[in-house]
Amino acid sequence: MTVVRTDEDRGLALCADAEGARHAVETALVEPLAAGRVVLVHAGVAIASLAGEVAP
């Protein structure tokens, strides 16, 4: 999923999946995120943040 915007106070990010659907994602387990970053999300939690132009 791609990060759309972050809410650091609540530890959440709004992310868009491949179809464009948006999900609130818990971000406590990855480094601070910025919009545009690609994250691997499992059961509502980002478990990896991807560097560079690569596919989850």
Place this chain on the structure above:
Amino acid sequence: MKFVDEFRDAALGRAVAGEILSLVEPGRHYKVMEVCGGHTHSIYKYGVDDLLPANVELVHGPGCPVCVIPMGRVDDGIAIAKVPGVIFTCFGDMMRVPGSGGSLLDAKAAGADVRMVYSPLDALRIAKQNPDKQVVFFAIGFETTAPSTALTLKRARAEGVKNFSCICSHVTIVPPLRALLESPDLRLDGFIGPGHVSTVVGARPFEFIPDDYRKPVVVAGFEPLDILQAIAMILRQLAEGRCEVENQYKRVVPYEGNLRALEVLAEVFELRPHFEWRGLGFISHSGLKLSEAYADLDAELRFSVPGVRVADPKACQCGEVLKGVIKPWECKVFGTACTPERPIGTCMVSSEGACAAYYNFGRFAREREVV
């Protein structure tokens, strides 16, 4: 689609398939186990096996979270779901897994308040919206999913949510692999390591496979080119007489794993002395339970559960499928009495189950013809 198409490129796929062909030794039969159900799904969805030489056989492993849950655990969940005032939550696949007296979906049809959630965090939200109900989450999955449950329990604690608890059936990947390697039923040449579990635990925990059993492991991604490349890397190790852990999925998997996730897991969970796996029996230190510090959120302590071991139906051969001893189509009830609509065994329930993958991607007819 960006980030996806380049890993599904047909020309590149054919090139890697050619490389695989050049690496196999004529007359030798190779058995490579893909540990993760996500790989099994991708292999049949994209026809990866059709690109392999006949002497490279893919064997499906035990890494499907729903498939390995034994019937007794489903019965425990249903017993809690039937308690008046309980909202029972679980992932969608789990609702259809048969227990000894039906599934959670059957319990819902009979009046129990069973709800499907996408994340345990959704279950926590339901608890906050229903303070007069007890909300229980049926936690299943390997180390990929366990951090999500752990974070949810930490949030429940931090926010003082008292009406939330969790029946923990999380499992760990290394003990069943060791059990398989010790099994006399199976001779394997190498392993495609589980990509998403490795995102959390890293590639290092698989070092025992080359160290103790002299087999190569390649941790791989889930796109067709990822899987083909991993097979080529395993075959290259074998051709060169090497056996080590290699990481094909470096774009996602750090060799040391996700240290923050591992910390959270260590805080919230502890290993059970033993845990029952469907088809594999009891395996020591293979399941997680809530640690002492989180025991007040443990549904197994908050409610009374039968905790009885229930044998699989006699006709069901999920155990042999999960161990890679037989192919799904070799099971007597595959595609006849057992289908994704009316599953007898767990491997037909989840999209990551080997039986469902065979059935859904049309392997039924083709493999039957081979027989």
